Amino acid sequence: MIIFLSCIILFLIGLYAIVTKRNLIKIVIGFAFIEYAINLLFALIGFRRGMLAPIITQVDMPHKFVDPIPQALVLTAIVIALGTTALMLSVVLRIYNRYKTFDIAEIRKLKG
Amino acid sequence: MTFIPLYFALPLAAAFIIPILGKIAKSVVWIFVTLVSFVLFILALYGVAVMQQIPMVVYKMGNWPPPLGIVMAFDSFSAFMVLVISILVFAGSLFSWRYMSHYTGQWKYYTLYMLITAGMMGVSITGDLFNMFVFLEIAAISSYALVAFGVDAEELEASFKYMVMGEIGGLTFLLAIALLYAKTSTLNLADISNTLQAMGQTPFFWTVLGMMLFAFSIKAAFVPFHSWLPDAHPAAPAPISSLLSGIFIKVLGMYTTARIVFNVFGLSRDTAPAFFNVLLGIGLLSIAFAGITALSQRDYKRLLGYSSVSQVGYIMLGFGIGNYYGVAGAIFYILAHALAKGLLFFTSGSVVNATGTRDLSKLAGLGERMSTTAWSFRIGGLSLIGLPPLVGFFAKYFIILGALKGGFLWLAIIAIGLSVVTLGYLLKIENNVFMKKGRTEASKAPFTMRIAMVFLVVLIVLLGIGFQQVFDFVVGPAAHALLRGIEYANLVFGSVAVGF
Structure with a gap:
């Protein structure tokens, strides 16, 4: 239970960074925290204590495997997270080239 | 022998062919994209035709039976969404040619354009929760890139x-999927629905539903999560603004909400009145707040962006009413608003293309010089306000009919009253840009742009006149598909034998 709670805490740390930090890079790092938290949660959901990795080498193996689906999901989620993080960082770089700052308070052309 | 995967496979394949085409022959890219979107449009019409005979077509990816593999569950509501997406994608690709001609790297634009199409199509037809997330992210990531x-x-x-x-929304959705998987050990929407029904309405049930509602509210830009939309939609190129406001927010926000609430969680107004009142509240807040904010805008596209937030509230209102006419009205409104707002953003693109500015105070007297644009704006605007023979009127009519039948007289009065706000902010554009005397330098809109606008104008008028047919063949069945509730699961597992 503690270990599940730690996922939620990691999630909240990321959310805290996104909401309160003024540096664009730190906001992106906040997203990385949230992504890790969810991926960890997925891995924990599939985990069963004392069971094997789901690799079937014989036909009549005893059915004592961890759940393989969350692992597949985590792989997909990691790829998506990679895509968003890369896009975010490239936009942040472009913003830096225009404004010469990472400070979100100084980047305020748009209102509302 | 099946057509279901084509809806997302075709644009996905096109997206990866375009970079190659872009290297060989730049001029072919646009023709290719228009052709693909036209084929999608024909396929969507075929999908609607198929749905007249059978309630659902299930496509099993890799031939795995439903709870094990990923399924595509294509019912009337999906067919409806696919049709609306393909209409706007086709019109947008017509509009894109001349509008995008002064941008560099056009093949990148068209690649993203096809990816966003594939993502939206995928969300509309998938029957698997994680698959829905993946398509949602495909569409969302392409839209981030297109806005920039x-x-x-x-x-x-x-x-x-x-x-x-958007990512806070997307990741919250992913967290909700993780929790749901931990409890139900399945990702298939139908299977989740069965398991949840067996579990009953526990606190867990409401937590997950609340998280999903939060995620989709961000994607659909309901007040108070709307702040990104009035910035993002105007910043995108006009065909993309039209696509984003016209259909994107509805697929990622409204369709997903409706599907999850009605078919997966199996709620209806009879079983969960409090939840549906929350939906009503979200809808009303969006309509009122964003509508009034729109009145004070001075930027053509920004005003339309606030208008979108406000209009999406009407759709939520219809779903919140929750009886047959309310839901049908909401679905009709998706169609009506897609056509009208798509058209209005096209006119904004045409004005920006001709004058180079979207500041309302700098524009004047375009009504005579750009007559097609001006008349398109008027017809689109009148449809948005809800003037009788246009399609917008009937959409609003069914929502109000639903409100009356559900016993919400006050809601009907508020919904009609707030149409005045719509009239107010649209008149502001009409007065400033088209009616006011003045001489802004402008040339006529290019031919393909006018074709795109006339296409939507014709649809608005024709679908308005033939609303009975639209209602009987497209909107009505879609509403039935939603109100079928947890029968959805039985259909997914049962209709496996259908030979499509």
């Missing part, structure tokens, strides 16, 4: 803001 496509300072800033909000 002009790489001006404002566009980048809008895109970053949109990305931060």
Whole structure:
């Protein structure tokens, strides 16, 4: 239970960074925290204590495997997270080239 | 022998062919994209035709039976969404040719354009929760990139803001999927529905539903999560603004909400009145707040962006009413608003293309010089307000009919009253841009742009006149598909034998 709670805490740390930090890079790092938290949660959901990795080498193996689906999901989620993080960082770089700052308070052309 | 995967496979394949085409022959790219979107449009019509005979077509990816593999569950509501998406994608690709001609890297634009199409199509037809997330992210990531496509300072800033909000929504959805999987051990929507029904309405049930509602509210830009939309939609190129406002927010926000609430969680107004009242509240807040904010805008596209937030509230209102006419009205409204708002953003693109500015105070007297644009704006605007023979009137009519039948007289009165706000902000554009005397330098809109606008105008008028047919063949069945509730699961597992 503690270990599940730690996922939620990691999630909240990321959310805290996104909401309160003024540096664009730190906001992106906040997203990385949230992504890790969810991926960890997925891995924990599939985990069963004392069971094997789901690799079937014989036909009549005893059915004592961890759940393989969350692992597949985590792989997909990691790829998506990679895509968003890369896009975010490239936009942040472009913003830096225009404004010469990472400070979100100084980047305020748009209102509302 | 099946057509279901084509809806997303075709644009997905096109997206990866375009970079090659772009290297060989630049001029072919646009023709290719228009052709693909036209084929999608024909396929969507075929899908609607198929749905007249059978309630659902299930396509099993890799031939795995439903609870094990990923399924595509294509019912009347999916067919409806696919049709609306393909209409706007086709019109948008017509509009894109001349509008995008002064941008560099056009093949990148068209690649993203096809990816966003594939993502939206995928969300509309998938029957698997994680698959829905993946398609949702495909569409969302392409939209972030498209918003920033002009790489001006404002566009980048809008895109970053949109990305931060959108990703919080997307990741919350992923967290909800993780929790749901932990409890039900399945990702198939139908299977989840069965398991949840067996579990009953526990606190867990409401927590997950609340998280999903939060995620989809961000994607659909309901007040108070709307702040990204009035920045992001104006920053995108006009065909993309039209696609984003017209259908994107509805697929990612409204369709998903409706599907999850009605078919997966199996709620209806009879079983969960409190929840549906929350939906009503969200809808009303969006209509009122964003509508009034729109009145004070001075930027053509920004005003339309606030208008979108406000109009999406009507759709939520219809779903919140929750009886047959309310839901049908909401679905009708998706169609009506897609056509009208798509058209209005096209006119904004046409004005920007001709004059180079979207500041309402700098524009004047375009009504005579750009008559097609001006008349398109008027017809689109009148449809948005809800003037009788246009399609917008009937959409609003069914929502109000639903409100009356459900015993919400006050709601009907408020919904009609707030149409005045719509009239108010649209008149502001009409007065400033088209009616006011003045001489803004402008040339007529290019031919293909006018074709795109006339296409939507014709649809608005024709679908309005033939609303009975639209209602009987497209909107009505879609509403039935939603109100079928948890029968959805039986159909997914049962209709496996259908030979499509």
